[in-house]
Amino acid sequence: xxxxxxxxxxxxxxALALKYATDAHVFACGRSQDKLDELAQHDNITAVRFxxxxxxxxxxxxxxxxxxDIVVLNAGSCEYINDAKHFDSALFERVIKxxxxxxxxxxxxxxxxxxxxxxxxxxxSSVTYLPLTRSEAYGASKAGATYLAKCLEIDxxxxxxxxxxxxxxxxxxxxxxxxxxxxxITAEQAAQYMYKGLKKRHKEIHFPKRFxxxxxxxxxxxxxxxxxxxxxxxx
Ligand SMILES: NC(=O)c1ccc[n+]([C@@H]2O[C@H](COP(=O)([O-])OP(=O)(O)OC[C@H]3O[C@@H](n4cnc5c(N)ncnc54)[C@H](OP(=O)(O)O)[C@@H]3O)[C@@H](O)[C@H]2O)c1
Numbered sequence: 001x002x003x004x005x006x007x008x009x010x011x012x013x014x015a016l017a018l019k020y021a022t023d024a025h026v027f028a029c030g031r032s033q034d035k036l037d038e039l040a041q042h043d044n045i046t047a048v049r050f051x052x053x054x055x056x057x058x059x060x061x062x063x064x065x066x067x068x069d070i071v072v073l074n075a076g077s078c079e080y081i082n083d084a085k086h087f088d089s090a091l092f093e094r095v096i097k098x099x100x101x102x103x104x105x106x107x108x109x110x111x112x113x114x115x116x117x118x119x120x121x122x123x124x125s126s127v128t129y130l131p132l133t134r135s136e137a138y139g140a141s142k143a144g145a146t147y148l149a150k151c152l153e154i155d156x157x158x159x160x161x162x163x164x165x166x167x168x169x170x171x172x173x174x175x176x177x178x179x180x181x182x183x184x185i186t187a188e189q190a191a192q193y194m195y196k197g198l199k200k201r202h203k204e205i206h207f208p209k210r211f212x213x214x215x216x217x218x219x220x221x222x223x224x225x226x227x228x229x230x231x232x233x234x235x
Contacts, residue, residue: 002027002068006052006106007075009035011171012123015191016072021045027065030075052102058109067115070198073106074123074164076141078173080134092137099141103148114159121162121198122149126206128165129215130226133234153203160201166190167211183211 001024007013009030017028021044028039029048036047050061052075076099079091103122114120125142127135149163168174168181169190185208197205206212218226 001025001070002066003070003072004048004062004065004068004110005029005072005074007123008039011173011187012166012169012190012194013072013074014039015187016074016194017045018042019188019191019195020070024069027068029061052106053097055105055108058105062109062113065113067113068110068118069115070119070121071106071110071114072121072123072194072198073103074121075102076123076173078138080138081136082134084134084136087136092140095137096141096144099138100144100148103145107152111156111159116158119160119162119198119201120152120156121164121194121205122146122152123164123166124149126165126167126212126215129212129219131230133230160203162198162201162203162205164194164197165204165206165212166193167206167208167215183208 003020003024004027005013005017005020006029008017008026008028009032017026017039020026021042024044026045027048028036028045029050030036031049031051033049036049039045040047048061048065050057052058077095079095081088081091122145124145127139128143128146131139146163149161153161168184169187170184171187174181190207193207194205
């Protein structure tokens, strides 16, 4: 089985690559050469270097690879809008480009290489359940990613499409967070949830359930209740 994972040089993607490498061949993608060299030491891992914001680079690197059983589009970044009144459009563009536009580039290059009956997973975020303070850029990019995945589920009849909604996971991406991360789990735990969910071909993979189900419950409340709670989180 061939599994391609973007963002495999760190955090959730790295843990997932190592998990899959126990029983599949993994194409581990990223930009950090040191990390790619380290991953390539593994018998079942081929390191693939490209920038997900560069369509030509992705196409060139993916062209020579074999067909995939599973593609996991996991690479992403997070930056917060700290002062909404003085909106940072450059930050907004950066985040939308890495988390959303790049998905279009990866899909153009990789969808023709997914076997019929294969799987595609898009890693979004549980931030999409509810608008949160400072999340204008990250939340919008991930809401777009979730919508994209759901449309692809409709339009790709021969591929199973899953969208992944993690809660807080301790990784280099969240290490810089300066706020408490309730019910945070490790990257290895996140990888285990994703591995199991993809094996069962679940359409939505969300974890840890105690956190994501609580957010889903809050989402069901009238908007004025959530907006009041969310405004209470503004610093
Ligand atoms: N951690 C959480 O709590 C959490 C929660 C919900 C959703 N997520 C989502 O889960 C995914 C993985 O997050 P993580 O926490 O594991 O983050 P991470 O440890 O920071 O890893 C991010 C990965 O994305 C790759 N990447 C970033 N920009 C890239 C680019 N331009 N081209 C190629 N690769 C690029 C990085 O590779 P290089 O540095 O080698 O380029 C790295 O492998 C992200 O989509 C994130 O939004 C995370």
